[in-house]
Amino acid sequence: MANRIAQVPYPTNEPIFSYAPGSPEKKEVLEMYERLYTTTTEIPMRIGNRDVTTDETASMHPPHDHQHQLGVYHKANKKNIEDAIATALEARKAWSQMPWESRAAIFLKAADLVAGPYRAKINAATMLAQSKTIFQAEIDAACEYIDFLRFNVQYMQEIYENQPENSSGIWNRLSYRPLEGFVYAVSPFNFTAIAGNLSASVAMMGNVVVWKPSDHQVFSANVLMDVFREAGLPDGVINMVFGDPEMITNTVLESPDFAGIHYTGSTTVFKNLWRKIGTHIDRYRSYPRIVGETGGKDFIIAHPSANPKEVATGIIRGAFEFQGQKCSAASRVYLPQSLAEKVIAEVKSDLKTISMGSPADFKNFVTAVIHRGAYDRLVAAIEQIKKEQDVEIVAGGGYDDSKGYFVEPTVVLTTNPHYDTMSRELFGPLVTLYVYPDAEWSNTLNLVDQTSEYALTGAVYSQDRYALEEALTALENSAGNFYINDKPTGAVVGQQPFGGARGSGTNDKAGSSLNLLRWVSPRLIKETFVPASDYRYPFLEEN
Numbered sequence: 132m133a134n135r136i137a138q139v140p141y142p143t144n145e146p147i148f149s150y151a152p153g154s155p156e157k158k159e160v161l162e163m164y165e166r167l168y169t170t171t172t173e174i175p176m177r178i179g180n181r182d183v184t185t186d187e188t189a190s191m192h193p194p195h196d197h198q199h200q201l202g203v204y205h206k207a208n209k210k211n212i213e214d215a216i217a218t219a220l221e222a223r224k225a226w227s228q229m230p231w232e233s234r235a236a237i238f239l240k241a242a243d244l245v246a247g248p249y250r251a252k253i254n255a256a257t258m259l260a261q262s263k264t265i266f267q268a269e270i271d272a273a274c275e276y277i278d279f280l281r282f283n284v285q286y287m288q289e290i291y292e293n294q295p296e297n298s299s300g301i302w303n304r305l306s307y308r309p310l311e312g313f314v315y316a317v318s319p320f321n322f323t324a325i326a327g328n329l330s331a332s333v334a335m336m337g338n339v340v341v342w343k344p345s346d347h348q349v350f351s352a353n354v355l356m357d358v359f360r361e362a363g364l365p366d367g368v369i370n371m372v373f374g375d376p377e378m379i380t381n382t383v384l385e386s387p388d389f390a391g392i393h394y395t396g397s398t399t400v401f402k403n404l405w406r407k408i409g410t411h412i413d414r415y416r417s418y419p420r421i422v423g424e425t426g427g428k429d430f431i432i433a434h435p436s437a438n439p440k441e442v443a444t445g446i447i448r449g450a451f452e453f454q455g456q457k458c459s460a461a462s463r464v465y466l467p468q469s470l471a472e473k474v475i476a477e478v479k480s481d482l483k484t485i486s487m488g489s490p491a492d493f494k495n496f497v498t499a500v501i502h503r504g505a506y507d508r509l510v511a512a513i514e515q516i517k518k519e520q521d522v523e524i525v526a527g528g529g530y531d532d533s534k535g536y537f538v539e540p541t542v543v544l545t546t547n548p549h550y551d552t553m554s555r556e557l558f559g560p561l562v563t564l565y566v567y568p569d570a571e572w573s574n575t576l577n578l579v580d581q582t583s584e585y586a587l588t589g590a591v592y593s594q595d596r597y598a599l600e601e602a603l604t605a606l607e608n609s610a611g612n613f614y615i616n617d618k619p620t621g622a623v624v625g626q627q628p629f630g631g632a633r634g635s636g637t638n639d640k641a642g643s644s645l646n647l648l649r650w651v652s653p654r655l656i657k658e659t660f661v662p663a664s665d666y667r668y669p670f671l672e673e674n
């Protein structure tokens with residue numbers, strides 16, 4: 132019996148290793164990269180305690196080296212998905228009753244495993260699968276994931292501590308029950324940490340999960356499953372399946388026990404999922420929780436008082452780190468006439484120092500985009516720009532897919548603030564600049580607010596406090612994460628809870644208790660110590 136009210140270890144953000152020349156972590160991660168690169172890995176699905184293989188496989192390739200095969204993963208048939216659901220529901224019987232301290236311990240152990248023995252492996256797998264530089268892999272697969280796990284354990288405790296008032300003779304208690312059924316987690320390619328968190332945060336609150344990672348992240352998702360197993364997560368709590376997303380989703384959504392979806396990915400897919408859930412609403416036991424963080428068309432707006440070098444650095448880091456494939460990446464920039472020339476010159480000069488290539492070469496700041504589809508989408512946009520009158524390429528614009536899907540960091544200048552690349556999410560290393568007359572600051576804020584369907588992240592650069600205040604008000608609903616004098620990317624768990632509204636998602640703020648609250652269904656228990664024994668209230672005695 133747990134005769135205690137435990138306090139979990141207070142979380143702090145995981146320190147980022149430097150990977151400087153000669154450092155032990157650099158040597159270790161490069162050795163692991165080489166080992167994974169030269170081994171052929173076969174990845175089964177994980178359903179309960181079974182490693183499930185099928186007749187159908189797909190091969191995995193590093194985006195920066197697309198002719199090299201990392202291995203294969205096994206794709207589900209409908210029966211596998213039904214099996215994953217049944218296995219999750221069976222596991223729910225014990226897991227939903229597991230004391231929260233034990234759930235906390237499992238995920239705290241997972242965090243320590245990633246921080247220690249699995250750090251090099253999860254980073255190397257992310258470098259290979261998603262083509263991240265070591266720094267981008269470290270801040271994602273290691274640090275952000277560790278932070279998600281440790282901070283969420285703290286938030287879980289805070290949620291459980293939140294209890295209602297009592298009155299004389301009465302004790303009120305709230306139990307934060309897991310949802311009745313299973314949760315479907317669907318994750319994107321771009322962050323190993325997001326992929327792990329979509330399943331782990333739900334499971335932490337006592338739920339069971341069927342998790343479908345992106346086809347382009349399977350290689351690193353597999354390492355996450357190894358970590359869960361080693362941390363002692365019971366079989367069947369998180370079941371990982373791969374394959375045709377339509378078939379998997381349709382099978383999942385047919386189940387009356389479908390209790391919620393934890394999704395991150397593009398807006399179109401999310402809207403489609405929501406629509407399907409609506410169509411099936413009569414068959415579900417409960418109203419499913421629908422949580423989705425989706426696309427963005429994230430902005431930087433500079434006021435005439437801004438420092439041009441700082442704005443340029445915000446553009447370079449905000450638009451081109453991880454090849455612009457962060458949902459928060461800056462992809463539209465509004466520059467005042469008085470600063471535009473200086474900012475563009477700084478950006479061009481910085482770009483000359485940036486090299487592109489394999490993440491195994493630590494000199495590279497930019498690597499490849501994720502797959503053929505992304506490459507083709509970006510090349511088409513670049514070629515279209517070359518044909519248009521109101522837009523020009525001022526830096527970059529090159530591409531080469533002979534070895535990997537490489538697209539140069541590209542800066543585009545337009546005189547049309549509604550040009551296609553000012554409003555459409557391209558998800559790559561292409562940023563579009565629009566120059567506004569200094570006197571049009573207030574109208575330009577309006578333009579920023581009205582130009583895209585999204586409202587994920589945005590940044591304002593200004594030294595003028597009145598201008599900042601005006602921007603904060605005018606752009607109140609334009610971004611769920613709003614940055615002042617900083618790039619719009621790089622949210623840190625525990626510091627900048629992340630998510631956007633409008634077309635960018637349900638804004639349930641990953642990395643905060645707001646998100647965890649979506650995965651519980653509270654039950655109120657009222658206990659009366661001396662129950663009433665006469666139905667008559669005093670007012671009835673009047674006659």
Ligand code: NAD
Nearest residue numbers: 318319320344345376377380396397400424425426427458
């Ligand atoms: P994607 O939409 O292609 O895929 C996301 C997931 O949905 C994958 O697991 C994919 O297999 C699945 N999927 C695809 N088609 C489906 C279908 N018809 N039915 C069911 N599932 C389907 O996105 P991606 O390319 O992996 O990731 C990039 C997108 O994710 C961008 O739009 C980006 O802005 C967004 N994103 C948002 C956030 C955020 O926090 N807001 C974070 C990361 C990525």
